[in-house]
Amino acid sequence: MREDVSGPVDLANWVCPMPLRDSPTIVMGHGGGGAMSGELVEHLFVPAFGAAAEAGMGDAAVLTVGSSRLAFSTDSFVVKPMVFPGGSIGELAINGTVNDLAMAGARPLALSTAFILEEGTALAEIAQIAAAMGTAALGAGVTLVTGDTKVVDAGHGDRVYINTTGIGVIDEGVDIRPQRASAGDVVIVSGDIGLHGVAVLSCREGLEFGTTVCSDTAPLHGLVAAMLATGADLHVLRDPTRGGLAASLNEIARTAKVGVALVENDLPIPAEIRDACGLLGLDPMYVANEGKLVAFVAPEDADRVLAAMHSHPLGTRAAAIGVCVPEHPGMVVAKTALGGTRVVDLPAGEQLPRIC
Amino acid sequence: MREDVSGPVDLANWVCPMPLRDSPTIVMGHGGGGAMSGELVEHLFVPAFGAAAEAGMGDAAVLTVGSSRLAFSTDSFVVKPMVFPGGSIGELAINGTVNDLAMAGARPLALSTAFILEEGTALAEIAQIAAAMGTAALGAGVTLVTGDTKVVDAGHGDRVYINTTGIGVIDEGVDIRPQRASAGDVVIVSGDIGLHGVAVLSCREGLEFGTTVCSDTAPLHGLVAAMLATGADLHVLRDPTRGGLAASLNEIARTAKVGVALVENDLPIPAEIRDACGLLGLDPMYVANEGKLVAFVAPEDADRVLAAMHSHPLGTRAAAIGVCVPEHPGMVVAKTALGGTRVVDLPAGEQLPRIC
Incomplete structure (x- = not known):
């Protein structure tokens, strides 16, 4: 948080601080998980919440209750369209929150589910989404323990919006957080990047590709457990969703005040993702994933962590990328295929709105 | 749950079970907190979630983690208009979830906040709502520890929707749940009913009353603590929000399989609420409250619980009502002012949509 906006909010004289001042209203980019999303939290929510806000307000909070450490994380899902190759808003809503807990090193325990339904939505469509949630929850080993349903008038929603909030338990000795990234760490990605974003985009009106790319939506806590079982000291985990790998790596670099040096040729990017991104003018590093993680691991642990990942169904294509x-x-740079170096910037808004 | 719908959902042949079959789509009444809301959970969500759903799916789940018992509750807020006499969606979002935790006898600890913002919403308006949340959270002694922001296209939201999900800690010996209502219990309400619903309705377009009724939004955990401090065995607590006192009492009566006998004359209903309800054709027992609770207490404890409530700022008008x-x-009946008896039914939908 910058010092100049950390005081209490003077509502009578409230002026959007720079750089929010450029737009006095919400634009799609504020929901993109990039710089504009960060600014909204840093310059608007945190100062407005004041002393009630916990420093950080990260993807998952860690709470100590009695003798237990709990991870606690919330996410709303507004993906459009709601059904796409490889999944639906239902799987995303479960796996997304499961993954936020897993990225704090927690074993996911229980989820709440809250629906904002638009008047006129077919009950059969809601039942299909809820069934996908049930199946995904069983697959992830979490229980859906409490819920809420609100209905809004037609024209004030988009059929189904879902919030899931989760609680997980962090075992003793596990300490995974962005602040722990340090010089020398090996940066590992668990597999091919760019699938979810391209899958969702591929079924939006008017866009057609030759091949069908499926979303990679998956619960990652099992993969994390396999990585922890090696005894390695995992420093940082992050699932590169909105804003893709670029946003996740930039956030970690800024938080830990370290640099990240990638080797572009080492990034696992399938040919069909390269082709689709070429066609759409997208950089795969900025495209959302829903079943991948990036890990920062001490160099002496990197080999055994990679080996454990390769033995897990969700990590067969894991690779050290930098x-x-x-x-x-605070900066991420990549050695390009041609031997040059380029800066991989934090995206401002989002190339693909409503991707999750 | 009825036996005939408890099996796995056959999506290919899914037909809305009765009574949902009457409407194949979502109607406003499904969000009203009455019979239709209950049917949506019982006939659609619970069977679709299948084995992943915890039995009950009540207002707050109770989880055992290590040596602690946690309450866990979620609520989305879509109230229209967002600002009304006595408060805004911001206070509601904090107090609503704090109260759901308090009704399980929990001390509220931490809340998550998740926003679905509509493109084009003024940042200044969001800042005001967030500031109201910060103030309410400080007032309730809870910390806002994690969050999420999504943006939807103009025409697919209504400026600001908020989900808050909360964690609270339940002290040893506290066992408050609807199943514990039993014959002989005294039914107590903590004060005047009907204020929130009438306040919100009073500022909707085209409706004008002589007086300004203010919403009663307030955090109730302090009042609950005062009631528990008497040493009394509180059987059931419930905050009568959507569907009002009528919905809460019917749900408790059905869950515990007991009858509830009210004395209408003993209900604390201010004259301006009676007048407004008369004008609008509403029954105050069906109008939402956001800072009131109803308690079921063993008869030998009723007097000291009432005395403790009268000594607390939020319970000065507490009254035994039946x-x-x-x-x-499973039924709620009321002795009328004329000496007759009437059934106080579970509302079907909701007289007042988008009240919270």
Whole structure:
């Protein structure tokens, strides 16, 4: 948080601080998980919440209750269309929150489900989404323990919006958070990137590709458990959803004040994703994933963590893609295929709105 | 749950079970907190979730983690208009979830906040709502620890929808749940009913009253703590929000399979609420409250609980309004002012949509 906006909010004289001032209203980019989303939290929500806000307000909070450490995370899902190759808003709503808990090193325990339904939505459609949620929850081993349903007038929703909020338990000795990224860490990605974003985009009106790319939506806590079982000290985990790998790596670099140096040729990007992104003018590093993680691991642990990942169904294509460096703190740079170097910036808004 | 719908959902042949079959689509009444809301959970969500759903899916789940018992509750807020006499969607979003935790006898600990913002919403308006949330959270002693923001296209939201989900801790010896209502219990309400619903309705377009009724939005955990401090065995607590006192009492009566016998003359209803309800054709027992609770207390404890409530700022107008009886299990009846008896039914839908 910048010092100049950390005081209490003077509502009578409230002026959008820079850079929010450029737009006095919400634009789609504020929901993209990039710089504009960060600014909304940093310049609007955190100062407005004041002393009630916990410092950080990250993807998952860690709470100590009695002798237990709990992870606690919330996510709303507004993906459009609601059904896409490889999944639906139902699987996303379960796996998304399960993954936010897993990225804090937690074993997911229980989820709440809250629906905002638009008047006129077919009950059969809601039942299909709810069934997908049930199946995904069983698959992830979490229980749906409490819920809420609200209905809004036609024209004030988009059939089904879902919020899931989850509680997980963090075992003793596990300490996974972005602040722990340090120079020397090996940066590992668990598999092919760009699938979810391209899958959702491929079935939006007017866009057609030659092949069908399926979303990679999946619960990642099992893969994390396999990585932890090696005894390795995992420093950071993050699921690169909105804003893709670029947004996740930039956030970690900024939080830990370290540099990240990638080797572009080492990024696992399937040919059909390269082709689709080429056609659409997208960079795969900025496209959302829903079943991938990026890990920062001490160099002496990297090999055994990679081996454990390769033995897990969700990590067969895991790859080391770079290292954490003391140079250029807060920045992500990539060695290009041609031998040059480019800066991989934090995206401003989002190339693909309503992707999750 | 009825036996005939408890099996796995056959999606290919899914037909809305009765009574949902009457409407194949979502109508406003499904969000009213009455019979239709209950049917949606019982006939659609619970069977579709299948084995992943915890039995009950009540207002707050109780989880055992390590040596602690946690309450866990979620609520989305879609109230229209967002600002009304006495409060805004911001206070509601905090107090509503705090109260759901308090009704399980929990001390509220931490809340998540998730926003679905409509493109084009003024940042200044969001800042005001967020500031109201911060103030309410400080007032209730809860921390806002994690959050999420999504943006939807103009025409697919209504400026600001908020989900809050909360965690609270239940002290040893506290066992408050609807199943514990039993014949002989005294039914107590903590104060005047009908304020929130009338306040929201009073500022909807085209409706004008002589007086300004303010919403009663308030956090009730302090009042609950005062009631527990008497050492009394509180059997049931419930905050009568959507569907009002009538919906809450019917749900408790059905869950515990007991009857509830009210004395209409003993209900604390201010004259301006009676007048407004008369004008609008509403029954105050069906109008939402956001800062009131109803308690079921063993008869030997009733006097000291009432005394403790009268000493608390949020319970000065607390009153015993009836008793729990072995007759007519699952039904709520009221002795009318004229000496007759009427059935106080579970509302079907909701007289007032988008009230919270």
